[in-house]
Amino acid sequence: MTSSAERPGTDHGSDTGHDHDHDRVIDEALTRLGLDAKTRLLAGQDLWTLPALPEIGLGSLVMSDGPVGVRGTAWAPGDASLTLPSPTALAATWDPDLAHRTGRVLAQEAHRKGVHLLLGPTINLHRSPLGGRHFETYSEDPLLTARIGAGYVTGLQESGIGATPKHFVANDAETERFTVDNLICERALRELYLAPFEEIVAAARPWALMSAYNSVNGSSMTEHRRLQVGVLREEWGFDGAVVSDWLAARHTERAIEGGLDIAMPGPQTVFGAALAKAVREGRVAEETVDTAVRHVLRLAARAGLLEGAAPAVPAQLRPEPLDGRAVAREIAARSFVLLRNEQNLLPLAPRPGGTLALIGHPAREARALGGGSATVFPAHVVSPLDGLRDALPDGTTLTYAAGADIRDGLGRPDEGFELRAVLRDSAGTVLGEEPVVLGRARWQAGSLPGGADFDAVDSVELTGTFTPPSGGTHRFGTSGLGAFRLTVGGTVLFDGVHEPDSRDPMEALTGRPVPRGAVELSAGEPVRVSLVAGDPKMQYGDLRGVVFSLAHNAAGHEDDRLIEEAVLTASAADTAIVVVATTEAVESEGFDRTSLRLPGRQDELVARVAAANPRTVVVVNAGSPVEMPWREDVAAVLLTWFPGQEGGAALADVLLGRTEPGGRLPTTWPARLQDAPVTRVTPEDGVLPYDEDVFIGYRAWQRQRALPAYPFGHGLGYTEWTYDSIGTDGGTVHVQLTNTGDRQGRETVQLYASPAEPDPRRPARWLVGFTPVTAAPGETVRAEITLARRAFQIWDTAASRWTTVPGRYHLHAARNATASRGPATTVEITG
Numbered sequence: 001m002t003s004s005a006e007r008p009g010t011d012h013g014s015d016t017g018h019d020h021d022h023d024r025v026i027d028e029a030l031t032r033l034g035l036d037a038k039t040r041l042l043a044g045q046d047l048w049t050l051p052a053l054p055e056i057g058l059g060s061l062v063m064s065d066g067p068v069g070v071r072g073t074a075w076a077p078g079d080a081s082l083t084l085p086s087p088t089a090l091a092a093t094w095d096p097d098l099a100h101r102t103g104r105v106l107a108q109e110a111h112r113k114g115v116h117l118l119l120g121p122t123i124n125l126h127r128s129p130l131g132g133r134h135f136e137t138y139s140e141d142p143l144l145t146a147r148i149g150a151g152y153v154t155g156l157q158e159s160g161i162g163a164t165p166k167h168f169v170a171n172d173a174e175t176e177r178f179t180v181d182n183l184i185c186e187r188a189l190r191e192l193y194l195a196p197f198e199e200i201v202a203a204a205r206p207w208a209l210m211s212a213y214n215s216v217n218g219s220s221m222t223e224h225r226r227l228q229v230g231v232l233r234e235e236w237g238f239d240g241a242v243v244s245d246w247l248a249a250r251h252t253e254r255a256i257e258g259g260l261d262i263a264m265p266g267p268q269t270v271f272g273a274a275l276a277k278a279v280r281e282g283r284v285a286e287e288t289v290d291t292a293v294r295h296v297l298r299l300a301a302r303a304g305l306l307e308g309a310a311p312a313v314p315a316q317l318r319p320e321p322l323d324g325r326a327v328a329r330e331i332a333a334r335s336f337v338l339l340r341n342e343q344n345l346l347p348l349a350p351r352p353g354g355t356l357a358l359i360g361h362p363a364r365e366a367r368a369l370g371g372g373s374a375t376v377f378p379a380h381v382v383s384p385l386d387g388l389r390d391a392l393p394d395g396t397t398l399t400y401a402a403g404a405d406i407r408d409g410l411g412r413p414d415e416g417f418e419l420r421a422v423l424r425d426s427a428g429t430v431l432g433e434e435p436v437v438l439g440r441a442r443w444q445a446g447s448l449p450g451g452a453d454f455d456a457v458d459s460v461e462l463t464g465t466f467t468p469p470s471g472g473t474h475r476f477g478t479s480g481l482g483a484f485r486l487t488v489g490g491t492v493l494f495d496g497v498h499e500p501d502s503r504d505p506m507e508a509l510t511g512r513p514v515p516r517g518a519v520e521l522s523a524g525e526p527v528r529v530s531l532v533a534g535d536p537k538m539q540y541g542d543l544r545g546v547v548f549s550l551a552h553n554a555a556g557h558e559d560d561r562l563i564e565e566a567v568l569t570a571s572a573a574d575t576a577i578v579v580v581a582t583t584e585a586v587e588s589e590g591f592d593r594t595s596l597r598l599p600g601r602q603d604e605l606v607a608r609v610a611a612a613n614p615r616t617v618v619v620v621n622a623g624s625p626v627e628m629p630w631r632e633d634v635a636a637v638l639l640t641w642f643p644g645q646e647g648g649a650a651l652a653d654v655l656l657g658r659t660e661p662g663g664r665l666p667t668t669w670p671a672r673l674q675d676a677p678v679t680r681v682t683p684e685d686g687v688l689p690y691d692e693d694v695f696i697g698y699r700a701w702q703r704q705r706a707l708p709a710y711p712f713g714h715g716l717g718y719t720e721w722t723y724d725s726i727g728t729d730g731g732t733v734h735v736q737l738t739n740t741g742d743r744q745g746r747e748t749v750q751l752y753a754s755p756a757e758p759d760p761r762r763p764a765r766w767l768v769g770f771t772p773v774t775a776a777p778g779e780t781v782r783a784e785i786t787l788a789r790r791a792f793q794i795w796d797t798a799a800s801r802w803t804t805v806p807g808r809y810h811l812h813a814a815r816n817a818t819a820s821r822g823p824a825t826t827v828e829i830t831g
């Protein structure tokens, strides 16, 4: 029926028509700016904005995280954002057009919130499944990452909002992220880690790029002249602005000479006054500053903030608005990967009078998104329970059992807590107070509760009651830095100081909670809780605020009863659906994972439910790989990632067959952590060698004995396909395939290349293109796939250039990276 060639992103993001005009206005503006104004423009004036310069008619540029929503400048639940599925989910759609619509929807959000530049997409690679921000990045494959990223950037920018692909480059793990020196050979850098940045710069012309915290081969990325100027600007022609990751710029001369344009956040940074001083003292040439200012003014001009320069996309030329909730639901359903479906249990056909059992804490408290700076606050979340309840036909009964508490680490205090924050001065006088949710104290200096004066604040107390929903051992902890005194029910659990244990200045914001002790409590009997922060003020330069929280965990003691209850619920139903998940203590920012195990007793829960009901479907709500020791013992496994705010509705769509699960794995799924070929994320003496060279993900799995649980590219649908034939026509490959099932279907046709003569320098096979097709039952369709421009090239380090490796190659149309069936053709490539 339909078949579309893959698109690396159109040229919509380009504003070539305006560039000439912009250059003239920018040059003219530059002549009217003094050194102090110029250097001020290169530094944040606060957490998220650049200063306005009225003397040249320049408005203030506003930035916001990304990438699953637009958080805006407040980091608060009151400022809600449309919350889309995790980046791993978007990549699992293998659909650049959907990524393009994602960008458009996010641009609408940005316009609504007064944001000009979105800090995303995150296009680092899945080097190891332990990477803490794995959920926030796309794939282990650079081509898939590039195609999804280019679609996203194009969608944003054609709607007049700038994109900031990040983090340039090789921020692939979190351990010691501020200081780690990643040692990466030039081939791996070019062929893997730089490749998505390169293709996105070429295809979508991003207005900005974010420079990473880490070092690469001895130089901090914010100071990396060879990569930021030599490669990015001179080789690739990047003409946008390079913005630092937050607090990543550490040295005035080295950063400006190294190609950094904007130091964030501000106002106290290595640019601004420090840069003006360096120029006055002859340490930096003023022309170097001018170059950076030009980049920033170009960014501002594109965003419509510079008087006299037409914006890249005038308001009247923005594309038609899309329905954000509908797009969120569509991405979710299209991203779900059906890993296993014995005897076609899915889609479900609930019988009148039948019963469906839904099991699992996350079925009610859905985990819609990952943690860290990617956090946004959805206005609502459709849980699996809400979604199924709404969708099931009359006459079908839905039963629910929580199963087991999933938090085996400390989490946010929720049920049973009533807490308020009380801010006091040194005399103990109350300066302001406010109720808090989830035990979290988090304000910027200018917006403290009750308008309290930041300078006068001496202590902040989180105080109130906790009425335990269940009796037994309750564990408590703290996150944040400094002196704390924690008292629960009259017992002092901690009275001491938490010093930062890493050199990550963002630890107060992103660090894991620290356990402080446990108390035995009785169900329904309230106790007083008090957490006093004795030096509550976080201050990095002029970035000032209060950030700490209480953590709690009551898991465990109820689990035996909850699991029994779940087993009974499952055995009384026609079908059991168990939702399992990771928590924010597992997938977040600022730390890596140490295990791929599901937290709590979820593995046991699944095994017990599956033993009680052979029609058990497991829904895996995680942003990155988890071990699933029970996977062969259950009828179906559906991976839903972090599915965003409409996840539960999409889940009902897929389980009931209104939508086919369209996802294909963007990353190899190991059966056990120890099988994974690349697991090292911890530096030694500050250095992390990428010893595996160009062999990560499926490229590495192909070389070793252990097989993954599911290969890269794997994913079932609700119909069957035969791959009939393959042919080439210049740089285009045609694949003919037939929908042999009995319902309309969508297939992602993947094309892999492999050298006919094994070449030890290269992987056994690699992805060179892909495209979706749809077909009616019985219909034969033709997929057209344009070969990636680097399909037969490697980076020649000695000659410092790309080179085509001549010889015969097999081109294999396959359903995943390891599938051996499917048509193949051989092509002869000349050098």
Ligand code: BGC
Pocket (backbone or CB within 6 Å): 065, 119, 166, 245, 246, 373, 506
């Ligand atoms: C993250 C960036 C993010 C920035 C601002 C940093 O910690 O690495 O991805 O954009 O914070 O929140």
